Amino acid sequence: MNSILMAVIALGVIGLLAALLLYFASRKFAVHEDERIGQVSAVLPQANCGGCGFPGCAGFAGACVKATDEKGSLEGLLCPVGGQPVMEQVAGILGMTVEATAPKVAVVRCNGSCENRPRLVEYDGATSCKVQAMVGMGETGCSYGCFGCGDCVRQCQFGAIRINPETKLAEVDEEKCTACGACAKACPRGIIEIRLKGPKNRRMVVLCNNKDKGAIANKWCKASCIGCGKCVKACEKFEAITVTKNLAYIDAEKCKLCRKCEEACPKGAIHAINMPPRKPKADAPAAPKAENTPTTPNTQSSPITPKEQQ
Template identity: 75%
Template sequence: MDLILVAVISLGAIGLIAAVILYAASKKFAVYEDPRIAQVSEVLPQANCGGCGYPGCSGFAGACVKAADAGSLEGKLCPVGGAPVMEKVAAILGLEAVAAEPKVAVVRCNGSCENRPRTALYDGAKSCAIAHATSGGETGCTFGCLGCGDCVEACQFDAIHMNPETGLPEVDEEKCTACGACSKACPRKIIEIRPKGKNNRRVVVMCVNKDKGAVANKACKASCIGCGKCVKVCPFEAITLENNLAYIDPAKCKSCRKCEQECPKGAIQAINFPPRKPKVEAPAGEAATKPAATKPAAAKVETPKVEVPKAEAPKAPEAPKAEA
């Protein structure tokens, strides 16, 4: 009985001493958290997609509070909540929301089944990451879409789906939040988060193939061959050519579409633009140019003819008659 009592008292004493030590440690090493972080976190959508560039919504809330102490929320954007959520965040922090340009995911590959013929059969786990690590895919292009749909699984907003006819992913721009999850999931980095552009229109090089022209052309009919014609025709210096691949800077592009017309492979596409009006050709048989207009000839002024009476010859005098 005494042993049990001693054991209980000993354990109680140990527990009491440990509690005192922990309490003292918690006070001494306590980490202060700004209450505004919790307030900002409450208005965020809690998607934890990482599209803001921070580990989850709590990390983004902490970054916003830190930025508010510096006096501006510039560069901070919740892609899921958009402008309405950022306005609430700015109101909590006593700042004005900074307008951010809306963005969207763009699949920079036009290697459809028609443009990019299959040269092999992939028989493995249906995963782009595994196919990229173990093989070059089913086509001759080692840069294009693998078609397994890792981007579809990564999207939390049902904004991207595989097109069974083309074998390529397609983005629903109405649902896309530009969180970047699909871009991170793609092992070949063919999905780019780009500004939507004015009137939701943009011009994009739909290819990421860095092979030389002949090799790229053999692998895909719609690949960029690095000819540089688009670079020469662009009046705004918005296109650069590096590693046999053209790239259009969305900040410089004015959507003149000259590069689209100049590209011999159709690798440059103008998205959400109205179709061009077909050129009206003159019917065969008609002259291409109208004949030059001739000045009308001056009217001839006819002078009235005046009849001049003819002079009559003088009559000869008659001979006198002889008398009988």
């Protein structure tokens, strides 16, 4: 009996001491955090993707509170995952307002599928685009195209990007994509662009990243942009297209979705995404090959021998 009593007392005393220690430790080392940070954090998606440019959602919440106190506005801060609704909630908590931002989406600017861009050699090494980039050009003759090893897939927190086993290209699931930009950062060739989603998700994109001269680009890929500049002429009215380093680029802000460039492109490198299919009797005057103009990135127009314009 006595020993039980002793044990109970001893343990009790130890417990008491430990409790006291914990109490004082929690007082002494307490971190006073602005309670708004917690509130803001609570409405954030908690994906900790880093798409906002801060280390995780807590970091972003801290930055929002700091910006409110110091600048008095939330300008330049955006949670790409939550988008407008979340930013409005954040602004509500902090007593701020946010301006509307246009939603964006990741776009893989390469259409060099196995069919379009024949594999010349076989890569046999670690499954990583960054590693393959050290071997040279990769499996194909294109020094700018998609490796298909999925560095972007591994960086995506939302399961919104995958490698299509048939085309061996990265494909974005627009529903899931939050435009956080992790994939764009992971891509060693800068193929992925975070682009405006466009009205009704409709947009015109040059699905190519090849900056080689036309002859080389054309030789190794059927779907490459050769920098011929026909699209630039087709877009004279809106001046949305520019060719730099043998590669055409469509400025989404200026693009009016007229689809003239799509017809003008001799290689079918310009794609109209999420657009309704064209009527069969397309009355486009300068488009003799418009019958099988692609409407989605994965259907391929017949290759056309381009005239080099360099």
